[in-house]
Amino acid sequence: MKLISTLLAAALSFSAAPLLAKVEVGQPAPGFSLTDSNGKTRSLEEFKGKTVVLEWTNAECPFVKKHYGSGNMQAQQKDATGAGVVWLSINSGAPGKQGQLDGAGANALIKTSNGAQTAYLLDPEGKAGKAYGAKTTPHMYVIDGQGVLRYMGGIDSIQSADAADIPKATQYVKQALAELSGGKPVSVPVSQPYGCSVKYGS
Amino acid sequence: MPTSPLRLLPLLALLSVAAAPAAVVETEHLAVELVAEKTALVAGQANWVGLRLDHEPHWHTYWMNAGDTGLPTRFEWALAPGWRAGDIAWPAPERLQIGELFNFGYSGTNVLPVAITLPADAKAGETARITLKADWLVCKEECIPGKATLELSLPVVAAGSAPADAPAAASLRTALAQRPVDTNWNAAVTAAGDRIEMRISGSDLPDIAGLDAFAQQPQVLANTPPRLARDGGALTVSAARSDYFTTAPRALDLVLVQRGDAGSVRAWRVAADWPAATSGGSATAAAPSTPGGGSGDAVGGLGVALLLALFGGLVLNLMPCVFPVLSLKALGLAETAHAPGAARRDGLAYLAGAVSGFVALAAVLLALRAAGQGLGWGFQLQSPLLVALLAYLMVGMGLSLSGAFVIGARLAGTGQSLADGQGARAAFFTGLLACVVASPCTAPFMGPALGFALTQPALGALAVFAALGVGLALPIVVLGFVPLLARWLPRPGAWMDAFKQLMAWPLYLTAVWLFWVLMRQVGADAAALALVGLVALIAALVLFGRNQLRVAPGWPRHVAVAVLLALALAPLSAITSLATRGGTSADGEVWQAWTPQRLDELRRAGEPVFVNMTAAWCITCLANERVALSSGDFAQRLQRDGIRYLKGDWTTQDAAITAYLAEFSRSGVPLYVVYPRGGGTPEVLPQLLTPGLVDAALARAAAGSSSPPATRSPP
Numbered sequence: 001m002k003l004i005s006t007l008l009a010a011a012l013s014f015s016a017a018p019l020l021a022k023v024e025v026g027q028p029a030p031g032f033s034l035t036d037s038n039g040k041t042r043s044l045e046e047f048k049g050k051t052v053v054l055e056w057t058n059a060e061c062p063f064v065k066k067h068y069g070s071g072n073m074q075a076q077q078k079d080a081t082g083a084g085v086v087w088l089s090i091n092s093g094a095p096g097k098q099g100q101l102d103g104a105g106a107n108a109l110i111k112t113s114n115g116a117q118t119a120y121l122l123d124p125e126g127k128a129g130k131a132y133g134a135k136t137t138p139h140m141y142v143i144d145g146q147g148v149l150r151y152m153g154g155i156d157s158i159q160s161a162d163a164a165d166i167p168k169a170t171q172y173v174k175q176a177l178a179e180l181s182g183g184k185p186v187s188v189p190v191s192q193p194y195g196c197s198v199k200y201g202s
Numbered sequence: 203m204p205t206s207p208l209r210l211l212p213l214l215a216l217l218s219v220a221a222a223p224a225a226v227v228e229t230e231h232l233a234v235e236l237v238a239e240k241t242a243l244v245a246g247q248a249n250w251v252g253l254r255l256d257h258e259p260h261w262h263t264y265w266m267n268a269g270d271t272g273l274p275t276r277f278e279w280a281l282a283p284g285w286r287a288g289d290i291a292w293p294a295p296e297r298l299q300i301g302e303l304f305n306f307g308y309s310g311t312n313v314l315p316v317a318i319t320l321p322a323d324a325k326a327g328e329t330a331r332i333t334l335k336a337d338w339l340v341c342k343e344e345c346i347p348g349k350a351t352l353e354l355s356l357p358v359v360a361a362g363s364a365p366a367d368a369p370a371a372a373s374l375r376t377a378l379a380q381r382p383v384d385t386n387w388n389a390a391v392t393a394a395g396d397r398i399e400m401r402i403s404g405s406d407l408p409d410i411a412g413l414d415a416f417a418q419q420p421q422v423l424a425n426t427p428p429r430l431a432r433d434g435g436a437l438t439v440s441a442a443r444s445d446y447f448t449t450a451p452r453a454l455d456l457v458l459v460q461r462g463d464a465g466s467v468r469a470w471r472v473a474a475d476w477p478a479a480t481s482g483g484s485a486t487a488a489a490p491s492t493p494g495g496g497s498g499d500a501v502g503g504l505g506v507a508l509l510l511a512l513f514g515g516l517v518l519n520l521m522p523c524v525f526p527v528l529s530l531k532a533l534g535l536a537e538t539a540h541a542p543g544a545a546r547r548d549g550l551a552y553l554a555g556a557v558s559g560f561v562a563l564a565a566v567l568l569a570l571r572a573a574g575q576g577l578g579w580g581f582q583l584q585s586p587l588l589v590a591l592l593a594y595l596m597v598g599m600g601l602s603l604s605g606a607f608v609i610g611a612r613l614a615g616t617g618q619s620l621a622d623g624q625g626a627r628a629a630f631f632t633g634l635l636a637c638v639v640a641s642p643c644t645a646p647f648m649g650p651a652l653g654f655a656l657t658q659p660a661l662g663a664l665a666v667f668a669a670l671g672v673g674l675a676l677p678i679v680v681l682g683f684v685p686l687l688a689r690w691l692p693r694p695g696a697w698m699d700a701f702k703q704l705m706a707w708p709l710y711l712t713a714v715w716l717f718w719v720l721m722r723q724v725g726a727d728a729a730a731l732a733l734v735g736l737v738a739l740i741a742a743l744v745l746f747g748r749n750q751l752r753v754a755p756g757w758p759r760h761v762a763v764a765v766l767l768a769l770a771l772a773p774l775s776a777i778t779s780l781a782t783r784g785g786t787s788a789d790g791e792v793w794q795a796w797t798p799q800r801l802d803e804l805r806r807a808g809e810p811v812f813v814n815m816t817a818a819w820c821i822t823c824l825a826n827e828r829v830a831l832s833s834g835d836f837a838q839r840l841q842r843d844g845i846r847y848l849k850g851d852w853t854t855q856d857a858a859i860t861a862y863l864a865e866f867s868r869s870g871v872p873l874y875v876v877y878p879r880g881g882g883t884p885e886v887l888p889q890l891l892t893p894g895l896v897d898a899a900l901a902r903a904a905a906g907s908s909s910p911p912a913t914r915s916p917p
């Protein structure tokens with residue numbers, strides 16, 4: 001036993017940190033600390049005990065527009081936060097890149113789009129994005145109350161920029177949240193994320 | 203957005219039926235046009251048409267598997283009844299990099315061809331209208347979805363006629379020529395840890411210069427560039443597994459694309475069934491045929507691997523860390539020659555101990571690998587804590603042999619234990635101990651051979667490790683079962699004590715070596731702390747030995763031993779926190795630290811590269827460095843021929859190196875790879891180097907030889 005625990009400890013202490021990290025469903029989600037659109041520092045730690053949804057976003061990306069223009073994203077945000085789930089929209093766009101916003105810009109966007117997220121977090125250095133290996137906008141993650149990643153991937157099952165596809169698609173985040181709150185295992189824990197690239201700085 | 207005057211163009215085209223040029227539709231950053239190969243469509247056969255894509259510079263659209271982001275272009279046809287449109291015959295894609303993301307698609311001008319098959323009774327002389335609704339995503343860094351409805355009107359001609367080429371014929375044929383050709387190559391897929399490898403063999407395999415590989419199925423391979431290697435007559439494509447891999451595809455289709463300097467593009471498609479779920483027994487078709495440890499091409503399956511492991515286990519008995527302990531065990535058995543039943547039972551228990559030791563260690567390793575840890579055999583010695591504990595164990599056993607204290611009859615294996623009925627259990631633990639004391643030797647000497655085992659399905663791998671245990675235990679078992687042999691052993695006597703004393707020294711030397719490894723791992727400070735602990739351990743054991751001589755030692759003496767033992771172990775808990783990664787710096791050295799990025803960079807620049815994967819605890823590696831890689835000649839050769847020398851240090855765990863080793867079907871160091879100038883096939887050098895061999899390989903690499911002989915390691 002001692003041998004095994006020693007080995008495990010040794011193995012864990014050497015986790016390399018590549019530029020675009022990878023996270024795994026069933027493993028603890030990496031922590032982060034970012035400033036929200038109101039200038040307040042928010043961390044994953046703060047929401048311990050609650051289910052947290054992370055949504056990588058860029059309002060000028062056509063795939064994000066698909067889900068905001070149709071109201072799909074806001075409706076899911078409203079449902080989730082209404083049920084006590086924390087919904088964090090994260091913008092990892094670097095300064096000068098498409099869709100990057102400051103706090104005031106983000107607040108204006110939330111207002112015009114009727115966003116119902118818990119907070120809109122600014123990640124201009126791409127720290128949180130890279131820690132999660134976020135590749136696309138939207139790119140979705142669901143973390144349970146114990147801080148364990150339960151879902152990662154696309155917002156839904158039909159990879160397109162066409163809002164007409166939304167009613168036909170399986171909404172994976174919605175499904176995962178329903179299953180988690182019902183104490184059931186998440187039936188689709190991983191799906192292919194689709195969308196525009198996250199506009200990281202170099 | 204399509205502009206209105208342009209929208210009118212198709213209508214105008216319809217009016218002039220005779221030569222009906224299709225219209226170019228200008229959308230944002232992309233101009234599209236529906237084109238045909240010929241000026242007419244022939245009844246009863248397939249006719250090539252295609253969507254011509256004219257991208258603005260730096261903009262691109264996507265292949266059938268778009269990569270990290272993006273969407274494949276999609277077609278929807280409206281055709282006359284009985285007409286059929288095939289799927290898009292995707293030309294070879296390009297790998298497009300944006301920051302750390304990779305996409306697969308097209309830039310510049312390209313055509314996506316589709317075969318339109320007309321029924322035999324299509325009426326000649328009529329003008330047919332083909333309508334295509336296409337939608338796509340066009341991206342630079344930002345993306346814009348686009349769509350267009352395109353029409354093409356062409357006269358239908360009777361079956362068998364040969365209409366003239368249309369103006370777009372050339373560009374359409376270029377695209378068709380860039381379609382991957384289906385091959386009859388043999389391909390096998392292995393999925394181990396978080397890497398997926400396809401090994402392709404067959405005739406006319408492409409050289410790896412300018413070669414890239416793409417998976418048709420998304421969510422299987424990561425989209426970063428795969429590693430390609432020519433290994434004798436085979437081509438190996440090794441890629442990280444996609445983070446979004448959920449279910450294995452039934453088969454993996456790879457498209458190989460080779461881009462030449464002059465803009466030439468060739469592409470091949472090769473398919474392989476996904477390996478069946480893990481099963482024991484038979485080696486799967488996907489088993490790689492480059493086992494480490496020198497088994498050559500002949501290793502076809504598990505049987506040979508088992509034999510090799512058995513032999514390796516036997517050889518382990520002669521290793522400096524094992525021999526002292528086991529030779530005494532063997533001598534002890536000589537005494538039991540008069541009790542054959544007990545000797546047999548003992549032998550079997552010992553066998554069970556050794557085998558379970560190895561199997562348990564292998565199971566831990568397999569479990570950690572399955573959990574995604576980039577570990578290989580030798581991983582035990584990558585933990586500084588374990589290295590320190592093994593050093594303590596060596597000194598402890600050495601002290602016992604030197605006579606400072608008596609471990610007790612059981613471990614020494616004398617006849618006494620048989621009398622008290624503890625024999626079998628004691629023998630089992632002796633077997634286990636043999637496995638543990640052997641581990642400093644198994645890692646460096648057996649590592650490469652065991653690498654092969656780890657690429658096998660779990661049951662097969664465990665069987666190989668079990669065979670290693672059987673080999674280790676075999677001499678003792680044989681002694682137990684053939685009393686005649688035991689009788690040949692020298693009679694126990696006073697000389698045994700002298701022999702014991704002598705045998706302590708190899709153990710002390712093994713401890714010195716372990717401390718040296720520890721120093722390399724954690725730096726001088728932490729190693730010194732471990733040495734302080736060792737002094738406490740020696741004090742504890744010496745005091746313990748004194749107590750053994752007393753008839754009834756008082757409790758304060760026992761407490762003192764316990765306190766000293768605690769003092770010995772305390773520093774170990776601090777080892778990892780004190781560790782200052784004492785790696786050697788590359789300053790003034792002929793080598794640079796290996797990183798996958800650095801290697802890729804140099805290879806892309808076409809420079810010859812010599813890669814050396816090593817570890818401080820790997821004796822073979824150190825011997826090779828001393829013999830072949832540290833001479834002035836070697837350094838001169840590197841400098842004269844401009845060969846880059848990259849060295850990867852696997853002394854402590856390093857996932858990138860583990861992944862690189864896996865590409866060569868290795869699970870341990872050493873590994874030497876020479877990449878020739880101009881990006882040809884890399885050459886894997888044997889695991890035992892000679893200066894001449896290295897020099898010849900470097901000369902070949904400097905010359906940029908395109909097909910070096912595939913060398914394999916000697917047994």
